[in-house]
Amino acid sequence: MDIFKNLKNSVIVFDGAMGTMLQMKGLKTGECPEYYNITHPDIVYEIHKSYIDAGADVIETNTFGANRIKLKSYNLSDKLPEIVKSAVHIARKAAGDKAVALSIGPIGELMEPFGKLTFDEAYSAFAEVAVEGEKAGADLVLIETMSDILEAKAAILAVKENTNLKVICTMTFQEDGRTLMGTDPVTAIISLQGLGLDAIGVNCSTGPDMMADIVKKMSEVARIPILAQPNAGMPHLKDGKTFYNVSPEQFASQSKELLECGASIVGGCCGTTPEFIKLLKAEIHGTEKESIVKKYTAVSSNTKTVFIGGNNPICVIGERINPTGKRKLSDAIKDGNFNILFDEASSQENLGANVLDINIGVPGIDEEKLMPYVVSQIQNIVNLPLQIDSSNVKAIEKAVRIVRGKPIINSVSAKEKSLKEVLPIVKKYGTSVIGLTISDEGLPKNEEERLKNAEKIVKTAFDYGIPKEDIIIDCIALTVSSEQTAAIETLKAIKLVKSELGVNTIIGLSNISYGLPERYLINTAFLAMAASYGLDAVIVNPNDKITMDILNASMVLTSRDLRCERYIQTYKKDDKIGNIPNVTIEDKLKKDASQIL
Amino acid sequence: MDIFKNLKNSVIVFDGAMGTMLQMKGLKTGECPEYYNITHPDIVYEIHKSYIDAGADVIETNTFGANRIKLKSYNLSDKLPEIVKSAVHIARKAAGDKAVALSIGPIGELMEPFGKLTFDEAYSAFAEVAVEGEKAGADLVLIETMSDILEAKAAILAVKENTNLKVICTMTFQEDGRTLMGTDPVTAIISLQGLGLDAIGVNCSTGPDMMADIVKKMSEVARIPILAQPNAGMPHLKDGKTFYNVSPEQFASQSKELLECGASIVGGCCGTTPEFIKLLKAEIHGTEKESIVKKYTAVSSNTKTVFIGGNNPICVIGERINPTGKRKLSDAIKDGNFNILFDEASSQENLGANVLDINIGVPGIDEEKLMPYVVSQIQNIVNLPLQIDSSNVKAIEKAVRIVRGKPIINSVSAKEKSLKEVLPIVKKYGTSVIGLTISDEGLPKNEEERLKNAEKIVKTAFDYGIPKEDIIIDCIALTVSSEQTAAIETLKAIKLVKSELGVNTIIGLSNISYGLPERYLINTAFLAMAASYGLDAVIVNPNDKITMDILNASMVLTSRDLRCERYIQTYKKDDKIGNIPNVTIEDKLKKDASQIL
Ligand SMILES: [Zn+2]
Numbered sequence A, B: 001m002d003i004f005k006n007l008k009n010s011v012i013v014f015d016g017a018m019g020t021m022l023q024m025k026g027l028k029t030g031e032c033p034e035y036y037n038i039t040h041p042d043i044v045y046e047i048h049k050s051y052i053d054a055g056a057d058v059i060e061t062n063t064f065g066a067n068r069i070k071l072k073s074y075n076l077s078d079k080l081p082e083i084v085k086s087a088v089h090i091a092r093k094a095a096g097d098k099a100v101a102l103s104i105g106p107i108g109e110l111m112e113p114f115g116k117l118t119f120d121e122a123y124s125a126f127a128e129v130a131v132e133g134e135k136a137g138a139d140l141v142l143i144e145t146m147s148d149i150l151e152a153k154a155a156i157l158a159v160k161e162n163t164n165l166k167v168i169c170t171m172t173f174q175e176d177g178r179t180l181m182g183t184d185p186v187t188a189i190i191s192l193q194g195l196g197l198d199a200i201g202v203n204c205s206t207g208p209d210m211m212a213d214i215v216k217k218m219s220e221v222a223r224i225p226i227l228a229q230p231n232a233g234m235p236h237l238k239d240g241k242t243f244y245n246v247s248p249e250q251f252a253s254q255s256k257e258l259l260e261c262g263a264s265i266v267g268g269c270c271g272t273t274p275e276f277i278k279l280l281k282a283e284i285h286g287t288e289k290e291s292i293v294k295k296y297t298a299v300s301s302n303t304k305t306v307f308i309g310g311n312n313p314i315c316v317i318g319e320r321i322n323p324t325g326k327r328k329l330s331d332a333i334k335d336g337n338f339n340i341l342f343d344e345a346s347s348q349e350n351l352g353a354n355v356l357d358i359n360i361g362v363p364g365i366d367e368e369k370l371m372p373y374v375v376s377q378i379q380n381i382v383n384l385p386l387q388i389d390s391s392n393v394k395a396i397e398k399a400v401r402i403v404r405g406k407p408i409i410n411s412v413s414a415k416e417k418s419l420k421e422v423l424p425i426v427k428k429y430g431t432s433v434i435g436l437t438i439s440d441e442g443l444p445k446n447e448e449e450r451l452k453n454a455e456k457i458v459k460t461a462f463d464y465g466i467p468k469e470d471i472i473i474d475c476i477a478l479t480v481s482s483e484q485t486a487a488i489e490t491l492k493a494i495k496l497v498k499s500e501l502g503v504n505t506i507i508g509l510s511n512i513s514y515g516l517p518e519r520y521l522i523n524t525a526f527l528a529m530a531a532s533y534g535l536d537a538v539i540v541n542p543n544d545k546i547t548m549d550i551l552n553a554s555m556v557l558t559s560r561d562l563r564c565e566r567y568i569q570t571y572k573k574d575d576k577i578g579n580i581p582n583v584t585i586e587d588k589l590k591k592d593a594s595q596i597l
């Protein structure tokens, strides 16, 4: 059963709360709600049936906490397969011709570095539930109430890699508009939607009125349908019981507004009952949605989305974590002494980098093992999206897999082997990728060859289902001291590739000035020139102050700094460029940890 | 009689020496050769007749030293009109159907600053000779044996403004390839050919073999026919008499090579006799010349030509001699305290300026008087071509008139009044001019309006007979903080104007960064961008080191510094940019002064 088939013509209604209903039907504090699938299948059936009768198109199995790790606290880990099987069967029986979504909630422990749960442990736990759910006959999977995009990613990959089920994922936000781990709604969408999800959204969190803002923000960037499942308002405790402050009527009319804000699937979370769903269904009956394709390029870290292209600032990709030609860095990497890398990461962030390139390519190291380690460490140190830079495709995949956010892969080329090896990873993990305009024929001679190579990359990527917004074309700046006319060919190619293919462009500055004195002057002049030809991103040393200064000025001149605001801000106060205060995730964690655990 | 009418089909032969012949016929040292026109008309006639008989197409009157100032040493000033009248009549009688050229040699005193002779004194003396010569029936004027391009300019203007005669001007070079005043052959051509000359060239100096190099250099830039009149080799003194070491036969065959080097008019100077001219005439009989139009933009000082456009370095025009917005400079100009200007001139030259803009526009000063003064002083201090920058058209003309070299006028616009007032000056003095792309409709809004205004300037200039090579279009950089998208329009206009009109382009950097902090960053970034769109010249503060550094790098990237040679030279040795040793004209003057006086 494909619930998405008809989505273009009519919105979908999910059911409401399971936990609230179980409590109403006798579930005590301290009892395992999912064990009811075995001990009280009739009660669970009744709840499902009442949502179906209220008009829900999809009901969610009573498996929110059903994973081996969480069940351990009830000593029920071994019952996991049975609990899931029973849950699906009960829902299936109640659903009739409606759909059954296998509910998958968070593991219940924080992942590294916030807690001790590893990616692989989470992945295994999620995979087990998904496999059991598919076996038992679930129609789709709803990964819900997620606070950590990496945990969500582990769940999504577990479902996708182990079942053929469609997948929806919803995140939960706090009153400050971020998840407990610090992720904002836009960053959540950017980080997750490319992983092969069929819909994405928000649940729990707030009542429907306060959820509108989150849905609106998501809607600006979502390329897949949005599911919104608000609570019945905010909870109050009264006489030891939890009450919610939104009536079924209010819920129904406010939820309709969520559709106007961009959701196309709605339902209820905590505090909602079949009455809520019945009124909601009546309220939105016959609403149609048209989907608008959003064209933009973005990458993300855990807490931040960086948009690339258009009138966005030229994206500064810090190049310093790269041992090529650096003896000291090479030795440190060989010796497993990564502090020097971590210092570089932090320093580049402070100097205004928007993204960090991570290259640890030293002969003789186990890059497949080290790259994921270095990447996971660096993403704990800085708040920047990362660019995974390696010639080892397996190392790239292993790192991309555990990035908390949407990374850039550096790079694919127009060579057959590269296209075949790299593009599947780009597609699977929904990353961006740098497309190097070199081919099996070698370096491009002029703007036309650069265009031809770029076109091959874009077309092949399209065949893999990769949108061209995720490709950033590197028009390759050759060494000017040996190929003097090549610089202008690169510039012209930037303009040509953008206008012909509609993709973003990037250059690396390390090559062009090779062999000349005062290399930063050549790099800086070329960067200003490239900016005026439409360059969108640059791989650069953010420690070259003049280069960064001229880049800032270039953005004023190319309307990438509207009303010169950033420029004036930067230079009036004589601040360090782009000096960004560190987001205090750990402070936040201390404050809020009790709420979720 | 127009000797140039048939020049396309056959070369012209001038006569040989007069002085040598007079000495052979009895002229004693200390006697005034020109007085022979009155005292020995028969001898002068005989000489002329012998040259006509030898085949000369043009004979030169015996008036080389006939000017009021030089004749004073013989107490013959008052005889000037009679001497000239007689000289022309004698030549006329001998010439038959051949042409008579009124010979005008140097005044015989050095002009300021090398001597005390003023421009106006020289001008008056030349004008008197020219007027008398025309009255007496000369067919054209030959200004010859000039060492000072300003003296030549005074002579040319005197002839052009007071007679209707065609004019040729020849300069005399020393063994080092420069005139006594330091002018090289290319600079002589650039400085003088635009003044309305019908031919230009070299006389005296050397024998025909050593003159080939000078003629070749002249030929590379000359847009008018070249006259070459070598001596009969180098002079030796033997037994108190002067002998020349080239035989008539050698002279004839070597002079033929001068035609191959680019001359189309030949003749003889010191030591040549009718025998030389007879053999020369026979040798070159039937030689045809085709004229090639030379396309380039160049301006000059006394000692230096600066080429603009193509792959030449982007021309750095120093902007600092300009009181706009500078209180201290304004006050100094008002007080007549110009040392601060002169220091700026020298400092900008040392910092790498190629041309200096001179603007003394302070309300209340007598700019028509002061501009020529300041210009003449500054051209004595620096070796750079000058750019005369004023809104007072009369001040521009008065300054342009006395510049020793070919200046740039800053500026004409596409406004009717400006075109009508400025272009006649550009034409008359053969200057270059900056064409500001503003019109009676105001500032241009986009690249198309800039092109339209540029087109109007170029077309109107063409109607005045001004070649487009002498127009440098300013695509106007507006203030980016108030018109943010204007910067890119200016850049696009640079490319468009060059490709559509084939003219050179310039921008001033003072405006674009107005109102922003760290203005040099905006200026520098824009300059690099403009360089990549094909900019040929920039009005800039050469004291902004970063701007100059990035400009140097930009020239590497745009192939305006072939093989990066200047860049490597500049930055490897850590020299000051473009630090040019001062040409020691005064040292040279001390050494050589006796030779000409
Ligand atoms: Zn909830």
Ligand SMILES: [Zn+2]
Binding pocket: A017, A018, A203, A204, A268, A269, A270
């Ligand atoms: Zn819920």
Ligand SMILES: [Zn+2]
Binding pocket: B203, B204, B205, B231, B269, B270
């Ligand atoms: Zn001579």
